[in-house]
Amino acid sequence: MSKIVILGAGISGHVAASHLRRKLSKDHEVVVVSPNSNYQWIPSNIWVGIGRMKSKKILFPLAPLYKKKGIGYKQAKAVTFHPEGDKTEQKPYVLAEYVAGEKKGTQEKVTYDYLINATGPKLNFEATEGLIPGENKTYSVCTYTHADHAWHGLNEVIQQMKNGKKAKILIGTGHSKSTCQGAAFEYILNVEQELRRHNVRDMADITWISNEYQLGDFGMDGMLMSYGSMTMKSSEMVEMIFEDRDIKWITGAGVNKIEDGVAHYENLDGEYKTETYDFAMLIPVFSGHGFKAYDKNDNDITDKLFKGFMIVDADYTPKPYEQWSVQDWPETYQNPSYKNIFAPGIAFAPPHTISKPRESKNGKAIFPSPPRTGMPSGITAKLVADNIIDSIKSGKASLHHKGSMGNMGAACIASAGYGMTQGSGVSITTYPIVPDYEKYPKTQGRQLGKTFGEIGLAGHWLKLALHYAFIYKAKMRPFWWLIPE
């Protein structure tokens, strides 16, 4: 009998738990440890943040589902890692602290045979002075509660505009190393459309601010894509959309401080500037959770497990951008020191960024961190689960399932406005996610036919269809496993 413990019930943790439970007999234990009592379909937060979808539509409670499916659940947060056990506990364990219920505040050693760390990112708002969701007129859409606040903030500004007050709206990244530009891109287009729907578009100045060197970088070094019968750069595509929607942009901007209605930033030219606003949605930098790890004698071994995020089978040797290769990226998400620990989704430490690193004239690093969107998070979680299942069933370690972001496609359906007839979406697929300059030297590291962009109403329908399909899948309804990650 094996016990598999999964930390986190986001996209990757939940995907791993559901596949493990489906494919392993009840002799084996699957336990999820996660502090949030609800599963949330994060991509739809964009619509919560413009008041077009209620947050209850994007979430459901985990406990009843896990009880029904035979998945153990502890509403707790991992605190420390003990991959060798300790003097009193022979088995490896994670020290977890309950965050709700009768056991709130108590700690428990959760032992395991296999550990999946799917704790995603820490939304590190503190890294930018004054960037606090709901304060200083800045908001976030990274969680459903943040998105609810964002809609209240936006609605207030809309009402002021209806009463004749002009407003400035600023959306983008709130730190020089933030990622998730895609989410901010969706949000700015949705906000723009909502202002039109409320007949106040002419009262608003909308500005995109981002650490990207060029528009359309998305933390992926931009891409060359097929667009209809043309070949286009993602920067040209986004520029076309922003021009069309009358959205201004500031790129190469590392936001470093927020005051009430004022964003301070440094640009790549080394200039220190400010941008004022009445409503802002700025994505914070993502960081690891700061977990500590100890060996059986209680010595600190954090650097064996973590490098900010969790260390996996990547090549972390520091090297210049020109020498980066797809082979640097992990394939199995296994920790090299403790082979029964894995980290899929955002929880693994990337070997380096995907976008070219750039510094301002003052030496400040201003460029996006590498994104890991929902699809790769789900795919990497499933392959980790499959390797564990194979290892348990065959009785010997198996790493047959592999999935490098350098050999994996991703689809990003970016909402560009809500509505069954008036909505729009920018559908982008990329293959591979991490550009392979050796394989595709003439097309910026990507395969053209599989890297394409489309704009239109169908994109909105697709995003909505995905919303329902993935919530159906997450609820483990009949034949859920037929829906791919």
Place this chain on the structure above:
Amino acid sequence: MTQRISKYQRFKMMNPILQFFKFIYLSIKIMIVVAGGHGGTRKAN
């Protein structure tokens, strides 16, 4: 050079009938990219 979206392009982008077919086309195309598989990048030793 920045390219603006022409009236004709916009008509095509927002026409529900055309977009219905686009929806089917995109769903299949995305499935091909997504379900097209994934793997490693390193040569086996």
